[in-house]
Amino acid sequence: MDGPTPAVAVTVRDLSVRFGSTQALDAVSLSLLEGEVHGLVGENGAGKSTLGKVVGGLYQPDSGELEVFGRAVHRWDTRRAQDAGVVIIAQELCLVPALTVAENVFLGRERRTFGVLHGDLRARYRELEEICGFGLPADAPVHTLPIADQQKVEIMRALARDARVIVMDEPTSSLTADESERLHEIMRWLRERGTTVVYVTHFLDDVLANCDRVTVMRDGRVIRTAPAAQETKAGLVEAMLGEPVDMLLPDRPPAPPPDTPPVAEMHDVRGGAVRGVSLRVRPGEIVGLAGLVGSGRTEIARALFGCDPVESGEVLFRGEPVTGASPRASIARGMAMIPEDRRAQGLVLLRPVLENVTLPHLGRFSRAGVLSRGGERAAVRELVERLGVRPAALDGDVSVYSGGNQQKVLFAKWLLGRPELLILDEPTRGVDVGAKSRIYQLIVEIAAAGTGILLISSELEEVAGLSHRIHLVRGGTVIGEVPGPGASVDGLLQRLFEVEPPPATEGTP
Ligand SMILES: Nc1ncnc2c1ncn2[C@@H]1O[C@H](COP(=O)(O)OP(=O)(O)OP(=O)(O)O)[C@@H](O)[C@H]1O
Ligand SMILES: [Mg+2]
Structure with a gap:
């Protein structure tokens, strides 16, 4: 990143979260810059979703500090997070099944105090559709849509909230390759407008291709944050697991003789x-x-x-x-x-x-x-x-x-x-x-x-x-x-x- 140092959107310092005997986050410190796509990678259970949920106001940390756009926050919940422009698209989707696509997209929007043209939600929906190009049926109840489409509703909702920080927790896990590429375009578009995107995913090639910086987590700790350009897939894997791994596939077992009757x-x-x-x-x-x-x-x-x-x-x-x-x-x-x-x-x-x-x-x-x-x-x-x-x-x-x-x-x-x-x-x-x-x-x-x-x-x-x-x-x-x-x-x-x-x-x- 050239030019003036980008402003910091979110800073977390020494953040810890414990669930019973699991230390989900252990003194995590990290900063998210304005206008960056920040990759977050780590093994299953490393603490990625927990970190996202603390930033998004869904979980309260046991200790540590959170600073959003230069202000220390002491009481933090989803409402306050949303008012500050921080939104999370959680791994487990969070939609109202009986409401339509458009209703879900604008859910909670009415309570916003500025910038909402109530009569104009249709036009706003079309505008969002233009950006996303998902082609969802605006008036269909959300429960009638397949999971992948529900995921798109969540993405549209985050955009509708004019979020300044969006945490996307494995947003592509049920999207097709084309749809994922579209989402990556949306991420670039958001970055240009100065939005911060946190991209949690297991697709390391996607991280390397689409992120500005990457943070690797392991066992609730941050191992490192570095520009994506300085990372490689093998390097990320090694940092995630704490040891180099053989990414080779195992040998095929011997094939059964061709005259074996099929099962x-x-x-x-x-x-x-x-x-x-x-x-x-x-x-x-x-x-x-x-x-x-x-x-x-x-x-x-x-x-x-x-x-x-x-x-x-x-x-x-x-x-x-x-x-x-x-x-x-x-x-x-x-x-x-x-x-x-x-x-x-x-x-x-x-x-x-x-x-x-x-x-x-x-x-x-x-x-x-x-x-x-x-x-x-x-x-x-x-x-x-x-x-x-x-x-x-x-x-x-x-x-x-x-x-x-x-x-x-x-x-x-x-x-x-x-x-x-x-x-x-x-x-x-x-x-x-x-x-x-x-x-x-x-x-x-x-x-x-x-x-x-x-x-x-x-x-x-x-x-x-x-x-x-x-x-x-x-x-x-x-x-x-x-x-x-x-x-x-x-x-x-x-x-x-x-x-x-x-x-x-x-x-x-
Ligand atoms: N609500 C909860 N109650 C109890 N334990 C939890 C809770 N949420 C997370 N954990 C535990 O905290 C640890 C971190 O979980 P987290 O969901 O943050 O991992 P993750 O990095 O997002 O993994 P994945 O890649 O599988 O989504 C795990 O051991 C998990 O079992
Ligand atoms: Mg997770």
Whole structure:
């Protein structure tokens, strides 16, 4: 940053927050400048969201000082924060489900004392829409929108509040690549107007490309703040974990012999967005689905798992045609699916970890009518340790776990059933680098133990690095297959973006 020293928007000094035995923030000091995009990175549970919530007035610190635009603040809550222009878009969204998009965008706005033209909210909405280009239905109740769209409502609301400081806590975790790029544009636009953006994310490439400065946190402490231009991905990872890590993918397990009968098959399956899909997964085989967002990968998985009806074609499990498919029946048959939209379908937040993990498997632990408490605890403990869930306690409510750790609990829930077919839809989204490599290792181990895996990921290096075979998916159908070994991200992208092949001309030799 050249020119005069930019003014400081927010300063925190020696800020500490404790939850029971967890020191979520430990004497954190940091300054946020006007007109900067400030990246905040760290492992799951490092304290990023807690810091954001203190700045946004949602949490009170136990000790330490907070200064906003040059003024020490002593009493701080969301109302005061908002009046000072400080807004947080929390990881767990905070909308009124029954109100419309526009109503949510302007929620709380009426109480502002300046600059509001009451009759002009429509025009103001159009103005915001112009900036964001999200194309949301202004009059639809928010609960009818998918999570990704709800996230956009939160972003519009922050803009509508003319915030001078916006904390965005993992805002892109459920956005598509295009939408994320759009959000990055919005961040640049905000920066030009002198707004401070705090960008919390696990996508380190995005941090390096879009932030002016980056702060790394670990175990509730700030490790360092530096200009993004001086950081590298490997350097950030090392600072986050406290040790250098091997970001390489583990070796693929040996592929099953080609004549192994498949555990699951789809034959020309059609229904909804699925337009004629054939594929098979053998025991111990990792089959990747590579496609762009919206290509129908999730829909294929849902059809296989029995979430959506199959109109024609056939699904076979262990060689038997599947009839009366439903997720419940699929689980009973020995399938498991970790869905993409984990926030909506997955955890019972107010229950302990142990219960969340064992919920679908009660039958297994109560064989012969006796609930084997000891066996249950031991099995869950082992998984919790393998996945590195933190805190590793089994009895704490999942609601206070950091976003990434909730995800690991969900993983444990499905792995406990030792499924024969495991469908993974974006298994590493929102988890930190350390957990990512543990999840890769786990996928490889599960396959090596004989489970067939269908792997969907927008991170093509995962698909290329882990799969034995990769199906290329476009427009709800499989347009080709490539062997996993030797596949590259560039090669896959090229195939996926290829123009439609011309219709086969007759008469060619
Ligand atoms: N309301 C709460 N009650 C109890 N413990 C909490 C609460 N909020 C956070 N914690 C704990 O504080 C620590 C820091 O959590 P925080 O949510 O700030 O992490 P994070 O860096 O945002 O992680 P993630 O990347 O997974 O979102 C964690 O150990 C978490 O379990
Ligand atoms: Mg968080």
